[in-house]
Amino acid sequence: MPDTFEHMIEDIYTLEPTLREQDAEVRALVSSLVSAKPVVAVDDTFVQSLRRELLTKVVPAPKAIPSPWMMYLAPLGAMAVLILMLIPGYLSHNTVELPTAAPEIMNTELQMDADDGAADMNMKQRSADVAPEGASMMMAPGEESDEAFVGDMLIVSDQVEGRVVEVATVTLTAPGFVVVQADTEGVPGAVLGVSPMLFAETVDLVEIPLTSALKRGQTYFVSLYHDDGDGVFVIETDFPVFDVYSGAQLMFMFGVYDAMPQ
Amino acid sequence: MEDESSYVTKCQAGDTVAFGVLYDYYIDKIYRFVYYKTFVKEVAEDITSDVFHKALVKINSFDSSKGVFSAWLYRIARNAVIDYYRSQKFDVPLEDVFEVGAEDRTPESIDALSGLAKVTEYLETLNAKQREIITLRVWEEMSYQEIAAIVGGTEDSVKMAFSRGIRDLREKCGDVSPLTVFLACGSVAESLRFIDFT
Known part of the structure; x- marks a missing residue:
């Protein structure tokens, strides 16, 4: 306590240097405040009763704590899934020849698609102008985000x-x-x-x-x-x-x- | 509290025994914290009970990366006091309900009463935040860092508020001698009731 008291006094003088000139009065004031601390006796019956009540209360479902093994196996599993997803694409790219020339009709359709794609890009750009890169999307009802929810x-x-x-x-x-x-x-x-x-x-x-x-x-x-x-x-x-x-x-x-x- | 984080983690995993350990450590502290804001035993017990029930229900929402458990618990307690007085529908600005119920206050409604102390008048003149910070520093002997986590502020802003509060108190005490202040403070526990809000 004396150590805390002296720290309090020094902190006061550090920020209010003029009070150092009234050292005796300041020490008396702080000492008086310390002495005026109410003596609070917590009712033991209350303490024990509340304790019993709390420890028999049904608690919410516990947070799942992943086992240590899961922490190592999960990334490996994810990599395996990714590889399996990429293999078919890799194989098809190397074994199937893509047409070098498309029929005229198809070209038109592709052109329309490209135009649509450009329109989509414009819309995305406008969205980017309004919501800067990295902005988290406002959630529509029922949608979930991959990101964990963070409050304000x-x-x-x-x-x-x-x-x-x-x-x-x-x-x-x-x-x-x-x-x-x-x-x-x-x-x-x-x-x-x-x-x-x-x-x-x-x-x-x-x-x-x-x-x-x-x-x-x-x-x-x-x-x-x-x-x-x-x-x-x-x-x-x-x-x-x-x-x-x-x-x-x-x-x-x-x-x-x-x-x-x- | 030593190994506090491990007890909190166990609580979050559903270990009620671990919650009992946390309860045993904090019950006195939280009760005193609430009592210093209410000075009525039954009210303090009701609010304290509410605090621990809320803590138990919300334990999974505590995120250790956002702060320490003690600060989280004290913030629940602080807000529980605010909620209590709002539920009583006191018609005063909630920033400072120091005088709430003063007119209705009778000797029987307060745990111990022996006349208003001069220091009560002095403390009344401080703002709510200064009173709260002074109480936590002087009576609870909390560090500025702990207080900052509870009231919401930087450690140095809390130091400033504390120092300014002492300065203001010193100015208002005027030429009162240390002995007078001591005698006045001696009865503050019996007659002082202040509820601090921001």
Whole structure:
């Protein structure tokens, strides 16, 4: 405890150097807070009763843990299947002669197919323009993805002073925005910056320009919002994203230094 | 907790004995965490029970690559407290329900009461996040890293919030002598009830 107490005091003075001049009062204050810690006695009857209740509860189906052997055999099996799939194609390529000239009618059909193919390519290109490469597809009902489901996620570190917030990683399950807000008495306040609309994807290094510069020693909030469909961020109508595990709004607090912390 | 990840993995495989080990380690901590936000035994017990039931049901959704088990469990507890007060339909901003039920508060509704302490007034003036961080650091002796994982923030932003909270508290205490603050703090456990939300 004394070690923790001294660490607390030093941490306070590191970030609030002026308090060092009031060392006696600060130590008394922190000491008083420590001493005021409520003595909480957990009712043992409650503890044991809850324990019995929990351990007799039917739990959900367990996650399957693959055996070590499966971890080695599965890739080998996959390779074998792949080889078996490729062999017929390889054999047919080497033994069957393809026609060198096609009948006129067939040429026309091929031309039409090629045109269709080009049209398809154009559509795909337009899709690529709208949804950047790597964007995960929105799931239609009943569709499955080969990718494991990843909920919305946000990774951000402390920032340096400036007019840009750099978010390390953003994962959105629907089109939306990354929003930076001022810390107003411990809760998100004024919106200082909003990312361009992002699509349902994982993006690294999202830069968010701010209307006012980050200040050293201040804390800020960054959060995710799903777009309500109009492509424009409006805090009153867009949907705040919630953490799938805790149910709390997905929000992160970060600090600002004049140089990157060690 | 030593070998915590192995117990969690066993839980996820359906090993209830492993869940019992985790329960035994965390029951006191979670109960205290909830109690510091409610200060009513029956409410704390109800919420704590809810927390562990949810943890058991959701154990397969815990992903160790996204964080540590303790932070996950504390976030469930934090949200359970929020849900409880929302279910009570308190007509106050949820960011800070420090005064929830204050008018209806009677000596019988609180576990131990002996008059409001001066420090209660001081802590009331802090914002909800500062109060929560100070409580977790000073009373639960959690590291800044642990607190950050629970409240959602970087370790250094939590340090800043803690330091600023102490600074604000010091300013508001004014010329109160250390002895006065000590005596006032001595009754905070008996009369203080604050519920912190973001």
